Amino acid sequence: xxxxxxxxxxELMRRLINKELSFAELLTSLKNRIRLFDNxxxxxxxxxDVCSAASAAEIxxxxxxxxxxLKDNICTxxxxxxxxxxxxxxxxxxxxxxxxAKLKAHGLPIFEYKLNMDEFAFGSSTENSCxxxxxxxxxxxxxAGGSSGGAAAAVASGEAIWALxxxxxxxxxxxxxxxxxxxxxxxxxxxxxxxxxxxxSSLDQIGPITKDVRDCAFLLKLISGYDPLxxxxxxxxxxxxxxxxxxxxxxxxIGIPKExxxxxxxxxxxxxxxxxIEFLKKLGAKVKEVSLPHTEYAVxxxxxxxTAEASSNLARFDGVQYGLRSLPKEGHSHEPRTVAMYKKTxxxxxxxxxxxxxxxxxxxxxxxxxxxxxxxxxxxxxxIKKDFDRVFEEFDCIVTPTSPTxxxxxxERAQDPLSMYLxxxxxxxxxxxxxxxxxLPCGFTKKGLPVGLQIISRPFNEELLLRxxxxxxxxxxxHTMQPYLKPPQEDFLGELRG
Amino acid sequence: xxxxxxxxxxxxxxxxxxxxxxxLEKLSNQLRVILDFINKLNTAKIEDIPTTSYVxxxxxxxxxxxxxxxxxxxxxxxxxxxxxxxxxIVPKIIE
Numbered sequence: 018x019x020x021x022x023x024x025x026x027x028e029l030m031r032r033l034i035n036k037e038l039s040f041a042e043l044l045t046s047l048k049n050r051i052r053l054f055d056n057x058x059x060x061x062x063x064x065x066d067v068c069s070a071a072s073a074a075e076i077x078x079x080x081x082x083x084x085x086x087l088k089d090n091i092c093t094x095x096x097x098x099x100x101x102x103x104x105x106x107x108x109x110x111x112x113x114x115x116x117x118a119k120l121k122a123h124g125l126p127i128f129e130y131k132l133n134m135d136e137f138a139f140g141s142s143t144e145n146s147c148x149x150x151x152x153x154x155x156x157x158x159x160x161a162g163g164s165s166g167g168a169a170a171a172v173a174s175g176e177a178i179w180a181l182x183x184x185x186x187x188x189x190x191x192x193x194x195x196x197x198x199x200x201x202x203x204x205x206x207x208x209x210x211x212x213x214x215x216x217x218s219s220l221d222q223i224g225p226i227t228k229d230v231r232d233c234a235f236l237l238k239l240i241s242g243y244d245p246l247x248x249x250x251x252x253x254x255x256x257x258x259x260x261x262x263x264x265x266x267x268x269x270x271i272g273i274p275k276e277x278x279x280x281x282x283x284x285x286x287x288x289x290x291x292x293x294i295e296f297l298k299k300l301g302a303k304v305k306e307v308s309l310p311h312t313e314y315a316v317x318x319x320x321x322x323x324t325a326e327a328s329s330n331l332a333r334f335d336g337v338q339y340g341l342r343s344l345p346k347e348g349h350s351h352e353p354r355t356v357a358m359y360k361k362t363x364x365x366x367x368x369x370x371x372x373x374x375x376x377x378x379x380x381x382x383x384x385x386x387x388x389x390x391x392x393x394x395x396x397x398x399x400x401i402k403k404d405f406d407r408v409f410e411e412f413d414c415i416v417t418p419t420s421p422t423x424x425x426x427x428x429e430r431a432q433d434p435l436s437m438y439l440x441x442x443x444x445x446x447x448x449x450x451x452x453x454x455x456x457l458p459c460g461f462t463k464k465g466l467p468v469g470l471q472i473i474s475r476p477f478n479e480e481l482l483l484r485x486x487x488x489x490x491x492x493x494x495x496h497t498m499q500p501y502l503k504p505p506q507e508d509f510l511g512e513l514r515g
Numbered sequence: 516x517x518x519x520x521x522x523x524x525x526x527x528x529x530x531x532x533x534x535x536x537x538x539l540e541k542l543s544n545q546l547r548v549i550l551d552f553i554n555k556l557n558t559a560k561i562e563d564i565p566t567t568s569y570v571x572x573x574x575x576x577x578x579x580x581x582x583x584x585x586x587x588x589x590x591x592x593x594x595x596x597x598x599x600x601x602x603x604i605v606p607k608i609i610e
Contacts, residue, residue: 111590206571219569248576249569317553328530335531337603339594344606354606356531364533372532373542376523377549379530390553395566397559402567434545435552451570476570 021046023175023499026083026232033082040082043178047084051130051176054502057157060171061130062089062148063097081124085236086177088165089131090138091223092212093117096129100214101146102136104366105340114212115247116181116223116240123239132180133167136368137331138188138216140164141440144431145370152427153195154500155466159424162192168226169196174502179227179236183213185220186319187419187444190456193226194419194469197458197498199233199486200226204476205451206251208237209244217326218249220319220448229496230457230487234258237479253477261480264491267301269481272412276312277443283422289460289468290418293489297416300488307412309404312446314397319445320438321381321394328378331371336362373434402450409475414485417443419456419469447473455482458495467495518547 021029021043032038055061087093090100092110099105117127135145143151143166151166153159154174161170165182169192172180182189184202193200201224208223215221225236238259243252273294278287298304336342336358343361345354352360367375381390408415421442430437447454452473459470470489474481490496523543527534534542588601597604 108594111586111593206573245578249571249573251571251573311559314556314559317556320549321553321556332531337595337597337605338591342595342597353608355608358606359531360528360533363531364535367532369538372534372538373545375530375532376526376542377546380522380526380546380550383526383529390556392566393556393559393561395568396561396564397556399564399567400559400561402570435548438549 020050020175022050022178024178025228026179027235029083029178030081044084047128047176047178050174053505054174055176056505057152058154058170058174058176059149059151060133060161060167060174060176062101062133062146062167064130082126083178084126084128085120086128086130086132086168086171086180087117088134088168088180088182090134090183090214091117091181092214093127098131098214100137101134101148102366102368102371103147103341104334104363108339110212112212115209115244117212119240119242125239128177132165132171132177132182135164135166136371137214137327138164138183138185139327139370139374141187141191141437142425142427142430143167143192144427145368147368150427153424154502155197156424156464158426159466160195160427162195162420162424164188164192165200165226166192169193169198169200172196172198172226172228173500175499179225179232181223181236181240182226183216183221183223184448185216185323186448187441189224189226190444190454190469190471191420191441193456194458194471195424195467197461197467197495197500198226198228199230199455199457199496200224201233201237201455201479201482202447202453203237203241203479204453205448206249207453207477207479208240209242209247209250211244211246215330217323218330219326220323230483230490231259231262233455234262234483251477256480258479258483261483262487263484264488266297266485266488269302269414269485270412271297271302271304271485272307272408272415273304274309274312274408274415274417275306276309277417281421281439281442282418285462286418286420286422286468289462290470293459293470294416296493297485297489300492302485305412307408307415309401309408309446311397311400311404315401315446315449316438316442318394318397318401318449319441320377321390322398322449324374324378325381325391326378328375328382331375334363334366335359341366370434398449401446405446405450405452405473405475413481414472414474417471417473419443419471423462423466423468443471452476453479453482455486457486457490458498459489459493460495461498467498518543518550
């Protein structure tokens, strides 16, 4: 029997409306799945806590009632939101994020457990979570990607129907690619960031992680729009993105940036992506090579701007108002007691990657280095943005691999931060330029690991992204593939049944 | 410029993060490698290029100046046990 939790949201909606399935059955299926498999996958955190103000059980079910799972950095009132960091242990937000309020207003329940992530979204593998890494459902020895690794792994394994993640440099698209699901980073200003615990304010966007493009369009429509509580949202109408699901790409002009198909791109990934591009051509798209000449600077620019903004945003975690407070021993320090408290709290509370990024960002903003690093990075950011502007004068979208490799092994890059940073090489430019991008599955390697195809377009042109993605998906089988998860041993099952 | 332990220690002080000697050693080495990579920005031609700190063409976003109900003091204090009345308790600042 097909477990309801492994189905898409639109199929579940149909079944709920036709009374082929009840809301209670759906919830039971989801929770059983988590009970059976999440010990291994670790997509959700704090599963033992008594939940919750936002519990799915509290809403009155309707045809739309498909529970949405949230990354641990999206605030839900009264319900722990900790960014998978020790420094935010026990934090219960006093308000809902705007995206949460919007989902609730549409009658969608918020799932009671939150999804694993790299601490404060700092990472590309979910290994930097204080709750331990999320494992990739396609190969449990490998990472799920990051930082929204919990979200992508949960959707891929049927532990979530759909989810919201956040993307600052690829944190939705790269894990979606590693786990064989769909992930979309909206245009900067499309979705409110109110209630998203900030990493880098000029780059962050919340976006959907789903089993197919139709679910993606549906969820995007629900969360998009102007918000007076986020002055960086744009006050323009939200299209009905589900109307974009028209498998028609004839005469769409697609640019293939030559800088993305160079050394460092895994040959097997390259072949699979090139095959996908050929397929789009067969569907009628006009494909031509283009150049984004400043691509080589993107990672360097990103790791200055993102860390500079992070160092400022994370200054608020000082032990005074919420989360962890560590007090040094009396007479321990020559510094004022408050300063000693800040230092000890932050030293104890932040993990290694958070410290690394805060130090890098503080350095880039510090007297004597500001011009050479931060200001220079802001100028090169302009060059990167102009590269895209120029290409979009002629082309409707750009197609690339989402990541240069498939999911790597847990621990493989953990000791080498630079190699981890370079795994974002194809995704970060879209954040720097503020433009929308989607990743969708486009094939599998010989070892059975999913490969992601990235489509990038001009600002507020999510409709085109969804149309091209849907055209591809509608003609290929990849989005229907699901990982085989080995059920726990019978004796363990016996224990569960009690 | 060299990234040595002294510089990293100073930056850690600015960022108010306590580092133990092992962390200081490790982070100094890693930051040196990362900044070596970032120094490739020096080869970009940036003369007369303006900065981009935000990508949107929005400026001076304001809202009507109408007072509204905000978080109550109690709600603002809910996330700490270090409180008294309507105040956060912090270590003594003035001796």
